[in-house]
Amino acid sequence: xxxxxxxxxxxxxxxxxxxxxxxxxxxxxxxxxxxxxxxxxxxxxxxxxxxxxxxxxxxxxxxxxxxxxxxxxxxxxxxxxxxxxxxxxxxxxxxxxxxxxxxxxxxxxxxxxxxxxxxxxxxxxxxxxxxxxxxxxxxxxxxxxxxxxxxxxxxxxxxxxxxxxxxxxxxxxxxxxxxxxxxxxxxxxxxxxxxxxxxxxxxxxxxxxxxxxxxxxx
Numbered sequence: 001x002x003x004x005x006x007x008x009x010x011x012x013x014x015x016x017x018x019x020x021x022x023x024x025x026x027x028x029x030x031x032x033x034x035x036x037x038x039x040x041x042x043x044x045x046x047x048x049x050x051x052x053x054x055x056x057x058x059x060x061x062x063x064x065x066x067x068x069x070x071x072x073x074x075x076x077x078x079x080x081x082x083x084x085x086x087x088x089x090x091x092x093x094x095x096x097x098x099x100x101x102x103x104x105x106x107x108x109x110x111x112x113x114x115x116x117x118x119x120x121x122x123x124x125x126x127x128x129x130x131x132x133x134x135x136x137x138x139x140x141x142x143x144x145x146x147x148x149x150x151x152x153x154x155x156x157x158x159x160x161x162x163x164x165x166x167x168x169x170x171x172x173x174x175x176x177x178x179x180x181x182x183x184x185x186x187x188x189x190x191x192x193x194x195x196x197x198x199x200x201x202x203x204x205x206x207x208x209x210x211x212x213x214x215x216x217x218x
Contacts, residue, residue, distance in 0.1 A: 010021065015119055022218050028089040033212065035038035035086040035120070039064060040205050050083060053101065054197045056095055061206055063087040063094040065194075069109040073082040075137050075146050080106035096169055099131055101194045103151050103164040111166045119144030130158035131166060 055063035063086065071079040079130045080102055087094040103113040117138050119125040125135075132154030137146035151157035151164050158167050 019218070024034075025089070026218065031121075032089055035084060036064070038065060039084050039086070040072070049177070050106075053098075054199045055087075055098055055101075055194050056197055057111075062091045062186075064197075065068055065098045065102060067105055069106075069111060071111075073116075076116040077114060077150075079116040079148065080109065082117040085117070093169065096126060096131070098194070099128075100166055100169075102163060103149075103157070107164060108164075111152050111159075114149065116148045119134055119147055130156075135178050137217060144190075165176055 004140075042125070050066055050068040053065045054061045055065075065085050066083040068081055068083065070076060071078045073081075082099075082102055083104075085095065085098055087098065099115070102115050106115055106213075107113045115133075117128070117133075119128060121144055125147070128147050131149065132151070133149040135145040135148040136148045139145055151159070156166055156168070158165055158168070158170070
């Protein structure tokens with residue numbers, strides 16, 4: 001379970017204690033912190049058209065989503081625009097759970113589940129592509145591409161009971177880092193609900209504190 005005791009976290013078999021994995025892990029933490037700093041900095045400027053949601057497990061934020069309905073744009077078709085999506089590096093599939101939530105947020109706003117975003121880097125582009133997103137434009141400067149997904153047009157998605165789901169994760173809950181190694185390093189549980197967060201609660205700062213506790217000595 002994600003928490004403040006990183007001593008319970010174990011690397012995958014064959015990598016434990018290696019310099020390569022330690023550096024990669026800390027780079028992931030740095031990237032997460034950078035996005036959280038953006039959310040924290042702009043939290044007071046998040047206007048009434050944007051919503052902030054948190055994926056909270058045992059009182060700890062493991063993911064944050066800033067999203068708004070977008071109906072008029074020169075870059076994207078009408079969709080739910082994902083401004084920020086960030087997850088704790090010690091979690092797995094929290095990102096998928098938040099994207100599923102975003103699709104259903106779009107559905108509830110009469111946008112047929114469609115989502116759009118600006119990818120931040122190559123890793124995030126690959127992640128979104130794996131969920132069926134397509135590149136529809138170029139980002140500015142070093143930014144990644146503009147991406148779009150209409151779930152009804154993707155083989156990766158299905159609608160079950162009026163709810164959009166990623167097919168390969170159906171029947172699964174949250175997938176969180178735990179104790180053990182290899183296949184025993186994770187466990188499935190029923191995913192808790194994603195909750196709307198008061199923008200004044202500084203959830204990003206809380207998550208930053210938790211993420212920084214997971215840094216490893218190099």
